Amino acid sequence: MIIDRLIQRITELHNPTVVGLDPRLEMVPAHIREAAYAEHGHTPRAAAEAFYQFNVGLIDAVADIVPAVKPQVAMYEQYGAAGMDAYIRTIAYAKSKGLIIIGDIKRGDIASTAEAYSDGHIGRVDVGGEKSAVFGEDFITVNPYLGYDSVEPYLQNCKDYDAGLFILVKTSNKRSGDIQDLVLGEDGRTIYEKVGQYVSDWGADMIGGSGFSAVGAVVGATYPAQAEKLRTNMPHTFFLVPGYGAQGGKAEDLAVCFNKDGIGAIVNSSRGIIAAYKLAAYKDTFDEAHYAEAARQAALDMKADLRRCISC
């Protein structure tokens, strides 16, 4: 199962890190941007092409030290069809380098619509009898606000095509509590705890040899007390943990997301790795022509930082 392969790769590399491929034009070195503008003008297509070239450099630089990458589809989608093409090519390139792909798409819709998202992203679409894998992510993120029937089509495709999910439970952003921290009358639990329970139940029949389910949860590094509670309540649920680094989450805070064997979560860093060459810690050593080397160094430093607190 894909969750077992993810955990195996984390263990082999001693590195529970996923690199977030969330490019923005201001992060892309000038030589890549200018080449794209020269070919396509100042168009959405140029931005998309610049992102793809930027990503190829990043993927080559980190593929042997991290288990997975997490492209954020919004960054590509904003540039329309050309952007989606760059997103899909990024996934294909990363897969060709042995990386596991977590598509950060956060989709959520009624069942008949969820089926379309699910078939496109982790399943197959059928056109006149020919089946195609269109996006080809290994995992995708999903929003639970519409309830079980909105998630069920993804669960089915996870079984049919050996894919996995990370369902939003407690997100890393400042105002995540507006809904997620509301307290229920029935038992004094919060919404995020209730959703955690749902996620755990929905994934109960998809637990792999590792002891973890193919149905995981998104749990922000910025809320360690909440993460600790969820880790206890959801022993078979793997966590995707955003919020490390730029958003303020520290390695010390993250230890609660892991079990005593140092397993249980994968921690995302985006800007802190892919735009490392712009950060104070790296910019004197790496110029923008060496953005990929800077990213590799930042990924190694992140691994070392996590391993101070987590023994995987």
Add this chain to the structure above:
Amino acid sequence: MIIDRLIQRITELHNPTVVGLDPRLEMVPAHIREAAYAEHGHTPRAAAEAFYQFNVGLIDAVADIVPAVKPQVAMYEQYGAAGMDAYIRTIAYAKSKGLIIIGDIKRGDIASTAEAYSDGHIGRVDVGGEKSAVFGEDFITVNPYLGYDSVEPYLQNCKDYDAGLFILVKTSNKRSGDIQDLVLGEDGRTIYEKVGQYVSDWGADMIGGSGFSAVGAVVGATYPAQAEKLRTNMPHTFFLVPGYGAQGGKAEDLAVCFNKDGIGAIVNSSRGIIAAYKLAAYKDTFDEAHYAEAARQAALDMKADLRRCISC
């Protein structure tokens, strides 16, 4: 403001209907499908092209009798970049025929990511100083699970570019209650009522001459008692109402979504209009070559059905 224009158009046409452009290949008449397969093979691109041609016929058939169309992005996105291209071309064509566009995208993500979705869909993307409107929807649907800061970038673009939102409050699907109907300890309200309150507050400074805010709510026709409560609590919030027809919502049930002047909501029908030629009520009169005429008749019948109960 866009909300005022939508209401004006509903009033001019005496028709609070939006046609959901949610195509599936099995709905597309064989002559359109076969032409696309002949040109592109049995590929995702062929499916996308078939959808676009199907939509052109539908749009031509209904543009003078309905105020708006609501393309569901999932149906297109499942076919990758070619699908997104068909989605964008559908929007452009519908706009050229005077229709208002509600993009059913249900996006929801942390602020920095929401900004990318918002710029692409309802704002502008900036590439080397050139600004482009990529998707060009007038309204989009948004998921509130991540809280205020995940919605704020859309609110800003609504102001800057005269766009609008419909935020999910109480959705039409069977299991929408899994989260939305949970009861809060603080005051015995449900989550959907609390979210309704948020939506009302978030849109309070964007109320147009019509008395309604550019920030609307998605409220399912399948839950009339809940819709009635929300209509009372949210007098300045316009509702996008899915669930009429195929999902089981009836015109009688919908009246509660409107105020005493017959204003307050727009009701979606997808399959019941775009695939009318396959339904028992129309298939003897219209063959698949006349799918667009069947859709026009179904839209007229829906208008008549709604006007039995709503006097707009």
